[in-house]
Amino acid sequence: DQQVKQNSPSLSVQEGRISILNCDYTNSMFxxxxxxxxxxxxxxxxxISISSIKDKNEDGxxxxxxxxxxxxxxxxxxxxxxxxxxxxxxxxxxGLTGGGNKLTFxxxxxxxxxx
Amino acid sequence: xxxxxxxxxxxxxxTGQRVTLRCSPRSGxxxxxxxxxSLDQGLQFLIQYYNGEERAKGNILExxxxxxxPDLHSELNLSSLELGDSALYFCASSGTGANSPLHFGNGxxxxxx
Numbered sequence: 432d433q434q435v436k437q438n439s440p441s442l443s444v445q446e447g448r449i450s451i452l453n454c455d456y457t458n459s460m461f462x463x464x465x466x467x468x469x470x471x472x473x474x475x476x477x478x479i480s481i482s483s484i485k486d487k488n489e490d491g492x493x494x495x496x497x498x499x500x501x502x503x504x505x506x507x508x509x510x511x512x513x514x515x516x517x518x519x520x521x522x523x524x525x526g527l528t529g530g531g532n533k534l535t536f537x538x539x540x541x542x543x544x545x546x
Numbered sequence: 547x548x549x550x551x552x553x554x555x556x557x558x559x560x561t562g563q564r565v566t567l568r569c570s571p572r573s574g575x576x577x578x579x580x581x582x583x584s585l586d587q588g589l590q591f592l593i594q595y596y597n598g599e600e601r602a603k604g605n606i607l608e609x610x611x612x613x614x615x616p617d618l619h620s621e622l623n624l625s626s627l628e629l630g631d632s633a634l635y636f637c638a639s640s641g642t643g644a645n646s647p648l649h650f651g652n653g654x655x656x657x658x659x
Contacts, residue, residue: 474552474651475636476548
């Protein structure tokens with residue numbers, strides 16, 4: 432049973448435009464939400480996070496939005512740059528994930544930023 | 547560079563064999579996590595250790611085991627390997643804060659032939 436879903440396996444955006452990546456989760460007990468970026472042949476790199484007490488967190492070009500009632504998380508990248516081309520994973524933690532800081536990951540969205 | 551080191555980068559072995567993957571966490575991190583990424587799959591949590599003790603367990607097969615040593619490095623042992631065990635195996639470490647993000651190594655690519 433997939434607890435974290437990224438329904439778009441791929442997304443293509445023009446340079447300078449906004450990229451919006453989406454993520455849905457099933458359990459309202461999750462209380463910590465993160466986005467990771469992964470380039471080929473590298474491990475996932477932490478990008479930005481948000482706790483359940485907030486609905487928005489911003490860091491430079493990256494903003495994460497949390498809609499708890501809809502159990503939906505999104506990542507906005509503005510403006511998109513070619514170097515942003517990577518696979519983006521959303522991850523959730525806390526609640527029923529089993530203790531510790533264990534994270535449950537979505538299947539990823541491949542973002543391609545075109546010139 | 548995340549500061550997490552995994553060796554080897556690549557491993558090719560035959561079915562039925564046993565392999566050991568090694569991970570050195572970031573300096574100061576007490577928690578180590580192991581994840582498996584199969585083709586077209588997300589990262590599946592296997593197991594977490596904190597300061598030498600098992601802390602959380604995911605869907606880790608009985609053929610797989612792990613440990614964390616006093617110097618905090620960790621090893622993931624995979625035995626009686628099957629073709630389906632071919633995957634990327636990632637190690638991550640984190641600090642002690644409740645919501646400390648995980649920092650990942652570059653993974654070990656295991657190919658079972």
